Amino acid sequence: MKGKPVILPVHLTATYKFDKSDDLIDVVQTRSGYIYSRWDNPSVVEVENRLAAMEGYDKALGFGSGMAAITTAILANVKAGSRVIATQEVYGGTYEFLNDILPKLNIETVLVNCWKTQKIIEEIEKGLSILYLETPTNPLLRVADIKPLAQAAHEKGAIVMLDSTFASPINQHPIDLGVDIVIHSATKYLGGHHDITAGFVCCNHQHFDNIWTYRKILGGVMDPMSAFLALRGIQTLEIRIHRQNENAMKIAVFLDQHEKIKAVNYPGLTSHPDYEIAVRQMLGFGGMLSFEVNGDFNKTKHFMDELKVIKLATSLGGVTSLANQPITNTHAALSPENRAKAGISESLVRLSVGIEQVDLLIHDLKQALETV
Numbered sequence: 001m002k003g004k005p006v007i008l009p010v011h012l013t014a015t016y017k018f019d020k021s022d023d024l025i026d027v028v029q030t031r032s033g034y035i036y037s038r039w040d041n042p043s044v045v046e047v048e049n050r051l052a053a054m055e056g057y058d059k060a061l062g063f064g065s066g067m068a069a070i071t072t073a074i075l076a077n078v079k080a081g082s083r084v085i086a087t088q089e090v091y092g093g094t095y096e097f098l099n100d101i102l103p104k105l106n107i108e109t110v111l112v113n114c115w116k117t118q119k120i121i122e123e124i125e126k127g128l129s130i131l132y133l134e135t136p137t138n139p140l141l142r143v144a145d146i147k148p149l150a151q152a153a154h155e156k157g158a159i160v161m162l163d164s165t166f167a168s169p170i171n172q173h174p175i176d177l178g179v180d181i182v183i184h185s186a187t188k189y190l191g192g193h194h195d196i197t198a199g200f201v202c203c204n205h206q207h208f209d210n211i212w213t214y215r216k217i218l219g220g221v222m223d224p225m226s227a228f229l230a231l232r233g234i235q236t237l238e239i240r241i242h243r244q245n246e247n248a249m250k251i252a253v254f255l256d257q258h259e260k261i262k263a264v265n266y267p268g269l270t271s272h273p274d275y276e277i278a279v280r281q282m283l284g285f286g287g288m289l290s291f292e293v294n295g296d297f298n299k300t301k302h303f304m305d306e307l308k309v310i311k312l313a314t315s316l317g318g319v320t321s322l323a324n325q326p327i328t329n330t331h332a333a334l335s336p337e338n339r340a341k342a343g344i345s346e347s348l349v350r351l352s353v354g355i356e357q358v359d360l361l362i363h364d365l366k367q368a369l370e371t372v
Helices: 021-030 042-055 066-075 092-105 117-125 146-155 205-218 224-235 237-256 275-281 297-306 336-342 358-369
Strands: 059-063 083-087 108-112 130-134 159-163 181-185 199-203 261-265 288-293 322-324 348-352
Touching: 042 059, 042 199, 042 224, 059 066, 059 205, 059 224, 066 092, 066 159, 066 181, 066 199, 066 205, 083 092, 083 117, 092 108, 092 130, 108 117, 117 146, 130 146, 146 159, 199 205, 224 237, 237 261, 237 288, 237 358, 288 297, 297 348, 297 358
Parallel strands: 083 108, 083 130, 130 159, 159 181
Antiparallel strands: 059 199, 181 199, 261 288, 288 348, 322 348
């Protein structure tokens, strides 16, 4: 065939055939080819290589979800007696894994607020296996100061992991900040269209084989169609992120000046407590923000119900703007006490800004606020 497809094919196969037994044996022993799609798949490998290059790491691994990426990466690097230090404001599913699952395996988890850099360093000095960070955080958009924390962890021989989902590879370069293992929920910005559930781990060679082995055993692999869609999403990622950055900044300024809004959480606002860190650490402030409506739970719920253009839905990072109340879904599993510690109020709204015309989004927010 003289012509080649512009769009790479989707390899919807679970297994692979061999002409000779010696070829099969070689693949099993050296992973020089494909034998079974729980090990590797050409479609998955293609998007893994593309993301690794984008993030600046040697390798990447695709997973069936962001949580599969998180849990596999952590389990591959701990054992009974290990100590994990993490920031308090991690994603709800991550919090449950760290707080409820790891202790059953005799693994200690210490949670510290992400803005208490010195407190985290004090805990690091006591010893650790993993420093686990997530920045910007969900849903208050706090920004942890990665570089000094990573340096302190490395001095203790620890691995530094970062969930960089909210930032995306466009707004943040973790490899330049000392991060060993970067995690993304590809369900969000990388996919970008609210049509896949997937995750990635990016790392250099010294961590790759270990995580690959755990992925093979635990089985949380990415399917070929999700890989195809993730690759499609990555091809437009930079364009989408720049538009979402611009839209979110304009919306944050609008909300910050509105009389029915108590507070706006967006690292691009000079009033944000971590603004200076964000300016130094990020290339863009992102498409996520949150705000508190000047009212109770029911008034906030009414505001949500009045939105017309912005969709009431969980998840984030896609071309369509989505909003939710964290107390009702993303952080519903947390106890009231833990929600209070995390700063999740009953009037808090999380907004994932899409690529729609920003005037339409601002008008939608304005008309809904007028009903509160």
